[in-house]
Amino acid sequence: MKFPPFELERIQSLYENSVEVNLTESGVEPLSLKELMNAEELEELINIPIGYGYTQGSPLLRQRISNLYKEYDEKNVLVTSGSSEAIFLSACLTVSQGDRVVMMTPNYLSFNGIAEALGAKVDYVPLVKKEKWGWELDLLSQVVTDKTKVISICNPNNPTGSILSEEEMKEIIEIADKVGAYILSDEIYIGAELSNLGTISFQHIYEKTIITSGLSKSYSHPGLRIGWIAADESVVTKAWEIKDYTTVASSHLSQHIASKVLEPETITRLRKRTKDLLNRNLVTFTKWVLPYSNHLSFIKPEAGGFVFVEYDMDINSTDLIHDLRTNEGVFIVPGDSFGMDKFVRIGLGSKEEEFTKGLVLLSKGLSRIFPDIFT
Ligand SMILES: Cc1ncc(COP(=O)(O)O)c(C=O)c1O
Incomplete structure (x- = not known):
């Protein structure tokens, strides 16, 4: 590779x-930990044995992550070492030599590099700067063919800060659905909206969605290196099998802290x-x-x-x-x-x-x- x-x-x-x-x-x-946790919680933390823990993510953490999505429970979540690992695993399980994939640009250019290394051809479809950044959906529908396995989207987008409208999302889904492509939706900036307008997760509207996200951005904890895949249970199971080869488990201590980060309050x-x-x-x-x-x-x-x-x-x-x-x-x-x-x-x-x-x-x-x- x-x-x-x-x-x-x-x-x-x-x-x-x-x-x-x-x-x-x-x-x-x-x-800092001191800003996140009270004295009792800090005391609990220092007494945790530093074992492997659950390699797919602790039940509590997976349950708290699944609460962020409408129809998911803990079986739909794999905890990863940063969302970077989530992107890596998702690419490995969806892309093979000779496939085509589509990447929204500009973007956090991770998935495309992995897809290229796996032998796929990447079609780039740009967001265009007008009064608002808008995705070139006519071009998207032209480049998506039966060979397209994945449409990779970052929503809200890094670096433009734009959010897809519901109409745009519906059009994207129609295009993906025609060829049975996965939508790989990097939703790490959900929760960092500047107004009260939220972002709709693709999970809520398209079955073949693989979400990657984590605690590094909206939740201010990049050093925990906690990310996740949220998807259909079969996808999660396959991603977990690949994780056996990458990091085995995400840090046990980080998972404990992450469960605190994702408490509703x-x-x-x-x-x-x-x-x-x-x-x-x-x-x-x-x-x-x-x-x-x-x-x-x-x-x-x-x-x-x-x-x-x-x-x-x-x-x-x-x-x-x-x-x-x-x-x-x-x-x-x-x-x-x-x-x-x-x-x-x-x-x-x-x-x-x-x-x-x-x-x-x-x-x-x-x-x-x-x-x-x-x-
Ligand atoms: C859009 C996007 N996705 C994923 C990542 C990876 O983040 P992490 O591995 O810290 O979760 C980043 C980091 O900058 C990002 O901007």
Whole structure:
């Protein structure tokens, strides 16, 4: 198997821990155990023997995850090591040599790389920036054929922050259903909506859906490395058999903490925290960008921890972000990591002081590189 480089993960891994202000994060400022748990719960945690636990995920955790979906119970859930593993397992069980798969772009470019390594041909269908980011459904219906095994979607989308409408979802399902394709729906940003408008899970409306999600984004706990597959029981069973070869089990301690994260009261608390923080930083960002709006433009995200900003200056996005990183110490994601030069992704999920400091450094860098445009 030959994997193409995963540029987004690589560039973040190389620099995110050594910069002054990291605005590449796509989730929300993580919590400490002390902020999550009370003294009694912490005491309980330190007394847990560090065994393997349930390799498919503890019954309590799977039950709490299944509560997020209308018709699922714990048999419909496999706990994974991050949603990255969930994507990996889902690809392994749905894609074979010679298949075709469709990938929504821009996107977290993981599934496509794995599908390529498995010998499939990937058809990319773009979201297009108009008044709102909209998926090219005419193109989707043209590229989907009997050979198409999977349509891979990220909803809410990273990096655009857009949410599919119910009408768009129905059209996508019609196209998938005609050829019996799976919809692989990365729903890790459900719960990070900026308004009261929620996101509909594909699980609620299409039987051949495989959901991948986890606690890294809307629920602010990336370090737990807890993700999941939620799907038909037969899919979960097959994915579990492949997990025997990847990580065997997800961390027993993390699963215990994750069960706490997914207690109903904690879910409510974390979702509110996520929404408040993202909205506050979005207001700050909107004010910051206003004087630059002849050169920087963005569509207000509906969900997710970022803004995807288009620029018109004559510079490649990777060159731009490395210049800003090395000279000002502020780190943002180049559009190149999503196959879209002339864009950058700026994370909204940092603490407000950190976010504001990052914007000040961005201003400083932009006026140094483009003194005629940014004063
Ligand atoms: C859309 C999307 N899906 C999946 C992942 C993987 O997350 P994790 O493995 O931490 O659950 C990410 C991480 O950035 C993401 O943005």
